[in-house]
Amino acid sequence: MELQYFLLLAAALFCIGIYGLVTSRNAIRVLMSIELLLNSVNLNLMAFSNFLDPAQVKGQVFTVFVITIAAAEAAVGLAIVLSIYRNRDTVDMEQFNLLKW
Amino acid sequence: MNLADGVQIVSFALLAAMMLGTALGVVLLDNIVYSAFLLAGVFISISGLYILLNAGFVAAAQILIYVGAVNVLILFGIMLVNKRQDFVPVEKAWIGKAATALVCLGLFGLLGTMVVATPWTLSSAPIAGDDALVVIGKHFFSDFLLPFELVSVLLLMALIGAIVIARREYLPEEADQNPQLTVPERPRELTTGGNR
Numbered sequence: 001m002e003l004q005y006f007l008l009l010a011a012a013l014f015c016i017g018i019y020g021l022v023t024s025r026n027a028i029r030v031l032m033s034i035e036l037l038l039n040s041v042n043l044n045l046m047a048f049s050n051f052l053d054p055a056q057v058k059g060q061v062f063t064v065f066v067i068t069i070a071a072a073e074a075a076v077g078l079a080i081v082l083s084i085y086r087n088r089d090t091v092d093m094e095q096f097n098l099l100k101w
Numbered sequence: 102m103n104l105a106d107g108v109q110i111v112s113f114a115l116l117a118a119m120m121l122g123t124a125l126g127v128v129l130l131d132n133i134v135y136s137a138f139l140l141a142g143v144f145i146s147i148s149g150l151y152i153l154l155n156a157g158f159v160a161a162a163q164i165l166i167y168v169g170a171v172n173v174l175i176l177f178g179i180m181l182v183n184k185r186q187d188f189v190p191v192e193k194a195w196i197g198k199a200a201t202a203l204v205c206l207g208l209f210g211l212l213g214t215m216v217v218a219t220p221w222t223l224s225s226a227p228i229a230g231d232d233a234l235v236v237i238g239k240h241f242f243s244d245f246l247l248p249f250e251l252v253s254v255l256l257l258m259a260l261i262g263a264i265v266i267a268r269r270e271y272l273p274e275e276a277d278q279n280p281q282l283t284v285p286e287r288p289r290e291l292t293t294g295g296n297r
Contacts, residue, residue, distance in 0.1 A: 069252070
């Protein structure tokens, strides 16, 4: 196994996540795309941890931190989506004109 | 815990194909419930890749937190926002999609050339393997103590913040004026007869 395989796979997942983040119209799908992005970063960190720093696995420590932050982000993001849905009665990203000038 | 090289290659290929397929499904499928279940597939195959990378603890944490918590939370969010509406089609939406796909392919090319061209200095130290759990614990309570405590405070803040944002405002004055025997939380479904 090579390090490059994992890095290429993580890059592909990152690009899929970016595509979903930009083109999705459902707000919950945008949250799912953000989870994809965070997971690709995690995969990068784990690959570096295994191939470049296998003795003291600092990449795994960072991955645990990122997983924690992702859980908090999902909770707050879904709360915000629910709140917007109650006020606007839609989850269409094209119809949100909040925070625009 | 070392598998033979052939087994590693085959399982990596299987997991990579599964991960890319399910990730594309998450992004491209129309039904968002299918997307949410395919997201669980992405998380599970990433956890398998972590096992290939000699990190059993993080693989278990990935399944527990992502599949068990985040994915269920997203499913609950979908069920709560259960509006079956067709989005109004935007004119010339395909231009934006094509441009985004082009940018993403370009980004992938850039990252790919960077990954292939960089001379990585691989370490030859012995792999921690299953002792990684002990090493992670030592990191948490020695040199990563401050981020660890900050993350715990941040989780508490996110918990309280999510409850505060998602809670419906309940006005006791209105309820006192016209006392009705309905649940004040969900008035919309009662009027429209429950649109699933």
